[in-house]
Amino acid sequence: MYSLVCTVKVVDGLVVVPNVVWMKDTRPLVNGVNATLTRTMSGGSTALNLIFSPLRTSHGGQYTCVATISVPQIMLTTRTTSSPVTLSVQSEFVKHVTLQCIIL
Secondary structure: OEEEEEEEEOOOOOOOOOEEEEEEOOEEOOOOOOEEEEEEEEOOEEEEEEEEOOOOHHHOEEEEEEEEEEEHHHOEEEEEEOOOEEEOOOOOOOOOEEEEEEEO
16 A cells, blocks of 8 residues: 655634645546545644555656635635655555655
């Protein structure tokens, strides 16, 4: 199993939940056969976990996490993108690994 975790910390008192998306090679990821997306919320942060089980060579590529907060009542939209993470899979026999990207 291999997982990428994107954690988004929001400003205290902000009641809007950010929309968080994992991108692979500039395309948004959705739940699939060998990749699972799960969202967790705790305190002032939201996390989107991308889990590959099993990890395959086809999962190799460049991943980024994008968080968007939209507050239509005050016409505010903000979008933040994490630094890219390159996943290179040489063999499908990789041990458990977790990588975390944090957007502040």
